Amino acid sequence: MDTVLPTFLDPASTVAAWIIIVGMAFVTALTRFAGYWLVGKKELNADIKNLLSAVPPAVLTAIVAPAIVTGTIAEWVAALVTIALAWRFSTLTAIAGGVLSVVVLRALLS
Amino acid sequence: MSNLQNTFLRGWIDITPMAIGAAPFGLIVGATASQAGLEPWEIIFMSAAVFAGAAQFIALDMWQSTMLSVFGALSIIGSTLLVNLRHILMGAACAPYLNQVPLLPRLLFIYVMADENWALAMKQAHSHGYTTAGYLMGMSIPFYVNWIFWSYMGSQIGNIIEDPRDYGLDFVFTAVFTGIVVGFWRADRQTLVVVASVVVSISVYHLVDGAWYIFAGGVAGVVAAWLRSRIQNRRENKT
Secondary structure, three states: OOOOOHHHHOOOOHHHHHHHHHHHHHHHHHHHHHHHHHHOOOOOOHHHHHHHHHHHHHHHHHHHHHHHHOOOHHHHHHHHHHHHHHHHOOHHHHHHHHHHHHHHHHHHHO | OOHHHHHHHHHHHHHHHHHHHHHHHHHHHHHHHHHOOOOHHHHHHHHHHOOOHHHHHHHHHHHHHHOOOHHHHHHHHHHHHHHOOHHHHHHHHHHHHHOOOOHHHHHHHHHOOOHHHHHHHHHHHHHHOOOOHHHHHHHHHHHHHHHHHHHHHHHHHOOOOOOHHHHOOOHHHHHHHHHHHHHHHHHHOOHHHHHHHHHHHHHHHHHOOOOOHHHHHHHHHHHHHHHHHHHHHHHHHHO
């Protein structure tokens, strides 16, 4: 094994690890800059602005929805508590209330 | 205090709950990385250069099983690209506001743009109509250093927190993002966008292998907004 593809087949190989990390960093930076470059400093018409304003609720919902649904009753109820608190009070109150209720509910339900 | 100090401090305060929530995940990433055979300085390098928690989790999970063949390396990098596709939508959404920020903080922010600091930047832009270099850096610098610090600690002391769920720390992100979505929804009534994103992200999560669901849900929400505006235009043209 050592004579064929020596460095790359060794999981402890520093060279292999660094190549992978640099590759990960490159594709990640690419995704981060791509959207900015795409829109850039163009004058945006109302239609594009409308589409871009949908991105924050769309992406954030896609992050949390599967996380909540695949949880237990504790996460479902805590999510409802968070939504209710965020509706009426500040985001910070909603975070505190949501986290507190998930801790209490998990303790009660386990 | 100067305005810059004020906005920097504001950003730092706003990101703090999420920095606390990220700590146990940093510990797990660091511990997993050291089990996978990475040296502490390689873990620091990964967290500093990639700075993407979900992608690092998936990569390190594959690290041990792939034996780092060329195919294994490419699948790790491919998975990283997939998890991070959402950044394209995120960068596009904040671009108009970033153009008001000086070049250096703008580029720094884009390089370390994560769900957390992006969500807060969009929240500020949504309510004020602008964001500032001070606010962006006040959020991003502590959050960046925090992630590197805790992933390094994970490689040193292992995963001292057995399960972040015990402290509800995993729910911090869910609570923050849910709270921000409610804020956006209250202002814009983007019901169709949220419903489309919920349905598509959950379906893709269950039906499709690989981390496609965030990008798919995000695109679904944007498509829903496009359909909504087309229907509205058609109605207006009729009357």
